[in-house]
Amino acid sequence: xxxxxxxxxxxxxxxxxxxxxxxxEVMLFATLFTSYIVLRVAAPSWPRGWDVLNxxxxxxxxxxxxxxxxxxxxxxxxxxxxxxxxxxxxxxxTLLLSFGFLIVKSFEYASKFQHHHYPATSIFYAxxxxxxxxxxxxxxxxxxxxxxLMIWGAGDxxxxxxxxGRVEYAGLYWHxxxxxxxxxxxxxxxx
Amino acid sequence: xxxxxxxxxxxxxxxxxxxxGALMVLTIVTVLVSxxxxxxxxxxxxxxxxxxxxxxLVATFFMHLKWERRLIYGLLGLxxxxxxxxxxxxxxxxxGLKPNxxxxxxxxxxxxxx
Amino acid sequence: xxxxSEHGEHNGAHQDDFVGKYIFSVDHKVIGLQYLFTSxxxxxxxxxxVLLMRWQLAYPGTRIPLIGSLLPLSLAPGGxxxxxxxxxLGAMHGTxxxxxxxxxxxxxxxxxxxxxxxxxxPDMAFPRMNMMSYWSYLPGGCLMLLSFFLPGGAAQSGWxxxxxxxxxxPGQTTWLIAMVFLITSSLLGSINFIVTTLNMRAQGMTxxxxxxxxxxxxxxxxxxxxxxxxxxxxSILQLMDRVAGTxxxxxxxxxxxxxxxxHTGGGQPLLWQHLFWFLAHPEVYVLILPAMGIVAEIIAxxxxxxxxxxxxIVGAMIFLGGMSFVVWxxxxxxxxxxxxxxxxxxxxxxxxxxxxxxxxxxxxxSLHGGSIRFTVPMLFALAFLPMFGIGGLTGLPLGMPVTDIxxxxxxxxxxxxHYVVVTxxxxxxxxxxxFWFPKWFGRRMSEGWGKFHFWTTLLCxxxxxMPMFIMGMAGASRRLYDPTAQLHNLTTQPMNVVSTISAILxxxxxxxxxxxxxxxxxxxxKCDSNPWHVTTLxxxxxxxxxxxxxxxxxxxxxxxYEYSLPGAKADWIPQDVKEAA
Numbered sequence: 001x002x003x004x005x006x007x008x009x010x011x012x013x014x015x016x017x018x019x020x021x022x023x024x025e026v027m028l029f030a031t032l033f034t035s036y037i038v039l040r041v042a043a044p045s046w047p048r049g050w051d052v053l054n055x056x057x058x059x060x061x062x063x064x065x066x067x068x069x070x071x072x073x074x075x076x077x078x079x080x081x082x083x084x085x086x087x088x089x090x091x092x093x094t095l096l097l098s099f100g101f102l103i104v105k106s107f108e109y110a111s112k113f114q115h116h117h118y119p120a121t122s123i124f125y126a127x128x129x130x131x132x133x134x135x136x137x138x139x140x141x142x143x144x145x146x147x148x149l150m151i152w153g154a155g156d157x158x159x160x161x162x163x164x165g166r167v168e169y170a171g172l173y174w175h176x177x178x179x180x181x182x183x184x185x186x187x188x189x190x191x
Numbered sequence: 192x193x194x195x196x197x198x199x200x201x202x203x204x205x206x207x208x209x210x211x212g213a214l215m216v217l218t219i220v221t222v223l224v225s226x227x228x229x230x231x232x233x234x235x236x237x238x239x240x241x242x243x244x245x246x247x248l249v250a251t252f253f254m255h256l257k258w259e260r261r262l263i264y265g266l267l268g269l270x271x272x273x274x275x276x277x278x279x280x281x282x283x284x285x286x287g288l289k290p291n292x293x294x295x296x297x298x299x300x301x302x303x304x305x
Numbered sequence: 306x307x308x309x310s311e312h313g314e315h316n317g318a319h320q321d322d323f324v325g326k327y328i329f330s331v332d333h334k335v336i337g338l339q340y341l342f343t344s345x346x347x348x349x350x351x352x353x354x355v356l357l358m359r360w361q362l363a364y365p366g367t368r369i370p371l372i373g374s375l376l377p378l379s380l381a382p383g384g385x386x387x388x389x390x391x392x393x394l395g396a397m398h399g400t401x402x403x404x405x406x407x408x409x410x411x412x413x414x415x416x417x418x419x420x421x422x423x424x425x426x427p428d429m430a431f432p433r434m435n436m437m438s439y440w441s442y443l444p445g446g447c448l449m450l451l452s453f454f455l456p457g458g459a460a461q462s463g464w465x466x467x468x469x470x471x472x473x474x475p476g477q478t479t480w481l482i483a484m485v486f487l488i489t490s491s492l493l494g495s496i497n498f499i500v501t502t503l504n505m506r507a508q509g510m511t512x513x514x515x516x517x518x519x520x521x522x523x524x525x526x527x528x529x530x531x532x533x534x535x536x537x538x539x540s541i542l543q544l545m546d547r548v549a550g551t552x553x554x555x556x557x558x559x560x561x562x563x564x565x566x567x568h569t570g571g572g573q574p575l576l577w578q579h580l581f582w583f584l585a586h587p588e589v590y591v592l593i594l595p596a597m598g599i600v601a602e603i604i605a606x607x608x609x610x611x612x613x614x615x616x617x618i619v620g621a622m623i624f625l626g627g628m629s630f631v632v633w634x635x636x637x638x639x640x641x642x643x644x645x646x647x648x649x650x651x652x653x654x655x656x657x658x659x660x661x662x663x664x665x666x667x668x669x670x671s672l673h674g675g676s677i678r679f680t681v682p683m684l685f686a687l688a689f690l691p692m693f694g695i696g697g698l699t700g701l702p703l704g705m706p707v708t709d710i711x712x713x714x715x716x717x718x719x720x721x722x723h724y725v726v727v728t729x730x731x732x733x734x735x736x737x738x739x740f741w742f743p744k745w746f747g748r749r750m751s752e753g754w755g756k757f758h759f760w761t762t763l764l765c766x767x768x769x770x771m772p773m774f775i776m777g778m779a780g781a782s783r784r785l786y787d788p789t790a791q792l793h794n795l796t797t798q799p800m801n802v803v804s805t806i807s808a809i810l811x812x813x814x815x816x817x818x819x820x821x822x823x824x825x826x827x828x829x830x831k832c833d834s835n836p837w838h839v840t841t842l843x844x845x846x847x848x849x850x851x852x853x854x855x856x857x858x859x860x861x862x863x864x865x866y867e868y869s870l871p872g873a874k875a876d877w878i879p880q881d882v883k884e885a886a
Contacts, residue, residue, distance in 0.1 A: 171254075
């Protein structure tokens with residue numbers, strides 16, 4: 001069936017769909033932040049982040065994630081410039097940095113477990129593990145999607161008219177994951 | 192359409208790098224401020240302000256919101272509005288209930304309360 | 306700037322094999338039918354659960370007839386149900402009806418099948434995601450059913466799952482995991498509906514030419530998109546409490562069965578209530594909006610005149626959707642909120658009643674001056690009006706703290722919401738089934754049996770739920786295993802018997818409907834593509850439509866309800882017809 005003109009917003013389906021998805025994710029993480037605020041305000045005492053958590057490691061992770069946001073937006077720029085090698089390079093760095101984030105995170109978690117600090121230990125740790133854990137799951141999801149794009153881009157994907165858009169949408173999701181961390185980092189570690 | 196976007200993308204790369212720099216600087220600032228060990232209220236205010244600035248930079252430039260259509264702004268505006276409602280009510284409720292909450296590490300206070 | 310490449314996405318997904326065409330189909334019509342049959346099953350299952358409850362309520366402590374002996378000792382020794390089983394039935398009845406029955410039927414079935422047709426689209430914006438949405442729903446639903454057979458049995462803390470009870474009760478973990486599947490399904494579906502409605506309309510189908518049904522589904526999708534994630538997050542927190550020993554909702558020093566609970570404490574049960582109801586209130590508008598959309602379509606078609614106040618109806622739906630996000634704590638008036646906060650919710654709740662009334666009034670006024678055809682769908686649509694009226698009006702005392710203090714957690718509440726959902730939404734969905742049946746299957750259901758089904762169903766539904774208002778005002782508590790345990794209930798106990806007998810008759814009345822429905826799929830009287838003479842685009846294609854729906858992309862020239870246009874040849878002009886006469 002040929003494509004007839006349609007009534008449309010002018011925003012491609014995939015982009016609109018991605019923003020709608022991100023809106024729902026905003027509500028998801030907002031709920032976690034609400035819970036954090038309510039439980040912290042109600043608590044008789046609450047540890048200061050720098051006393052119990054590893055600020056240097058988390059700062060490193062913040063740098064890592066911000067850099068990965070830059071590399072993924074550059075990856076998209078390279079797709080628009082039809083620079084296949086450039087895309088692969090920047091997407092590779094994005095994935096590398098993402099893994100780096102997870103590795104640093106696992107060091108943090110391991111250290112906590114070694115000191116017998118688990119989610120059940122206190123309400124503080126419950127919040128810490130649950131919010132960073134859910135964020136981590138979102139990082140993993142992003143890694144899978146970005147890796148998929150790299151593989152697809154190496155093959156048929158590069159010529160597919162939908163490819164550039166999907167790289168852009170992957171970027172939107174990834175920036176959102178970065179934004180969540182931008183709030184999570186001070187909220188848990190620095191206050 | 193992609194040619195048009197590629198042309199403007201080259202100009203955007205410069206912006207990305209500037210934003211990158213700003214984000215790094217702001218991250219350093221927020222960590223340094225935390226070393227001051229400010230009282231919670233002030234610390235939260237400053238930390239939130241810096242985080243909001245960083246998030247706005249990512250959203251505006253990396254996520255291309257600066258050049259996006261009004262419908263997306265509307266969707267985000269609606270979402271943020273409901274998000275604020277979601278934040279506000281449990282916090283207000285919690286504040287209202289505060290006098291009735293017995294703290295588990297201060298049982299003596301509980302007796303005084305009765 | 307129109308991205309044509311994206312519209313062709315579905316063209317790549319040509320499915321020629323059986324599995325591709327019928328199991329993992331990406332065609333919105335097949336998926337719609339999958340939702341239809343699955344949700345019908347769950348509705349019947351949920352109905353059966355409550356029949357068991359109704360027996361216990363009418364004849365407490367007696368043996369359940371017929372299947373009592375089949376139930377295991379852990380649930381009903383000697384055929385008499387245990388209180389824990391009663392609680393499971395209550396929790397699962399609510400959960401199944403709302404999340405596995407009504408929403409998948411109203412949104413998944415009706416929305417999926419009809420929405421793309423009504424806007425002239427070849428399919429949904431994301432056909433594969435549509436398929437994934439159904440295949441998240443089905444496992445989630447099966448997990449809910451499976452929970453009955455797992456150790457500990459099904460959830461027994463109400464569909465509301467309030468902690469700390471829900472954290473310590475059995476069956477809840479499965480419930481929470483199943484909910485994650487269902488919420489995922491809903492999320493994928495809502496994104497699809499919104500993008501499809503905004504981006505896939507046929508040429509000439511401006512937003513203000515869309516049928517009310519499409520607007521209803523659109524607003525519903527926005528509610529689902531933004532309101533479900535808080536419940537998802539809240540459910541994850543409750544799952545952590547159950548599985549990882551955290552205390553998000555567990556206060557300190559909680560003693561259960563004489564033993565101090567293992568959790569460190571520091572949590573708040575009220576936090577769950579806020580987060581749960583943040584979803585669950587918009588959820589009830591998700592239950593009613595598609596029904597209102599269906600009723601509007603049926604009324605326009607069967608009065609042979611345009612709807613009264615089309616723009617006002619759409620505006621009311623949008624306003625209703627928006628307000629639905631700021632009224633939730635009227636479910637929590639007795640939780641100890643400060644008066645300032647409960648007054649805020651009193652005001653918003655009173656405000657939200659306005660668009661409902663406006664909408665209902667427009668639908669009633671739509672009848673005036675119409676050439677009313679009393680077809681079976683129209684009977685259901687007409688019945689919806691006063692029934693929803695009763696449901697809505699009985700909500701008012703619940704929305705005001707001063708009266709809610711008395712009525713909260715009584716049978717009055719059960720009467721109220723069942724009037725809106727059963728005599729309201731389900732009546733509308735039944736009408737919609739008769740209405741769109743010819744579109745789905747190219748055949749008609751029996752009108753005679755349809756009328757029989759209508760009258761018996763309407764009568765029995767009222768028999769079940771009308772007594773509940775009286776019982777509630779007399780002080781009968783809800784979620785009570787043995788109603789006679791409250792002495793003041795002895796006077797109203799006969800009403801429980803009336804409800805139970807009506808419920809059994811109601812189930813019986815569905816048998817001819819089911820026979821009619823399934824028989825007619827194969828042997829119903831064949832009909833042409835538009836037997837009801839409907840103006841909207843969904844009837845401008847064959848019945849049932851082929852893959853891709855329209856042979857040529859439709860072009861829309863007029864609004865959705867051009868019935869009885871003065872000077873026109875016929876009493877209806879389809880949306881895709883250019884010349885009036």
